[in-house]
Amino acid sequence: MTALDEKRDAPLARPAPHKMSWAWLGVMPFFLFAFLFLIYPSSTIVVRSFQDSVTHGFTLKNILALFDNHYILGAYWISIEISLLTSVGGGIFGFLLAYAAIRGGLPSFMRSSLMTFCGVASNFAGVPLAFAFIALLSPTGLLISWLRALGYNPYFHGFTLYTFWGLSIVYMYFQFPLMVLIIAPAIDGLRREWLEASENLGASSFQYWRYVALPILLPSIMGTMILLFGNSFGAFATAQALTGGQINLVTIVIGSQLRGDALGDPGLGYAMALGMVVVMALAITGYTVLQRRTERWLR
């Protein structure tokens, strides 16, 4: 093999400047496209966040105003709360589901069906998802009418589909399937020998989880939860279609700012969008770092 490889690499060792420049030219359309339609519009948001909307001079006014505005802080807070709840909740449930399917002693077709369902469910979001939950959990929805027939109406006990808890239930629909898809390889990486070894050494099932399985899986679980956090933090269409824009999430506020300067200050809108990108970038970085830590064990 080595000899073959060397033979194959030999012509490349020669400098081939004209070939090189053709290759550079060939990747140019991609970089031009990415610059024009992704990097430039995104950097506009960063630049304008630090720009006075009247004088166009540098200012920190927009960023500082974010922290002064109760409406905006409230929106960030609700977005963060809903994302925390659905990422931890969806993460735990998704993990249990994946573990049950992979190591729970269920028939093996359950695993592949679960994976297919999760692929569909994590892609089934936005307007149709909102409607599916309206059909299930609105005051006239299927489940609510079943419960009413049993003499219990959740709407008399403070539940509504169109506020915090309702939206969280809807978000869970795309959160836990994503957890299942991402965590499954990590669960596959848990070697059966580790369980057998700890059982031979007399460990209880609690001790196996506490000292062996969880320490190995934890970075992966945490990392994926962070990814779920970002997934829900950036969600817009589902909330917009479900509540008609009546819930005060960061994405909804940015959406109404885009329709017509709802905040009455263009600079503030940019700063708010920048804030979202910062939170998302932190989430993706956290995910990447933790995912790398897991890979050490799962090779």
Place this chain on the structure above:
Amino acid sequence: MKRGNRIWSWIVMIIGILYFFLPLLATFIFSLKAKLGVLSFQAYANVFHDPAFVYNFSYSVLWAISTIVVGILLFVPTAYLIRLRVPKLRSAVEFITLLPFVIPAIVFVFGLVRTFSHPPLLIVNSPALLIAGYTVLSMPYMYRSIDTGLRSIDVRTLTEAAQSLGAGWGSILFDIILPNIRVAILSGAFLSFAIVIGEYILAQYLAKPAFAPYMAYQIQQKAYEPAAMAIISFALTWAAMGIIALVGRGNGQAQVGGGH
């Protein structure tokens, strides 16, 4: 496995199955109630006979196909050249293809609208901007599918063999490389199709006809037809995922994505 564990597994699995199917069941039952007192497919008939639905849906299909074509033309040569000739740009390309994950769609469209609604870049009303936007949104899936496909074939040997036989670059890319990674391209394409068909934000804010904004509007106007549309949309997502699973059988690639 101990028996107690198996019972827990079943309980968790059944909750998951209920969570997955109950909303769909509710929507499906609701969609059958358009005629008073009987179950019928009337709502579906209404949807398919509604010219506004056909109009908006056809546009979504057009956007999806355009996005896939632009994506293939743009990403196949790039991924190929990065792999073969300019590997030092790999990390830059990977960073760019992951950016759409970091920038939420609503922030992305905010940037697009603000950037392209002033001269000299006044193209906010052009369909080209929408297609470019969709190409960006589908980039993480499309580019990565293509790249994974290229990783599984011996690009260098294929290229050198083609060159020895006198093939030019165009024919290497489109007659040799493309057919060899068609499974990867197809799975990227169907995922992009599912994403674009269900996409709401870009079409809504760039004010273009599309399926999802039309459906959002119908939710406020009607009762049974949106239910039928939700089922149609779900069936399409299912079909796209099914085709991906079918063509990509055995490469074990988890497909994750969507615009929420």
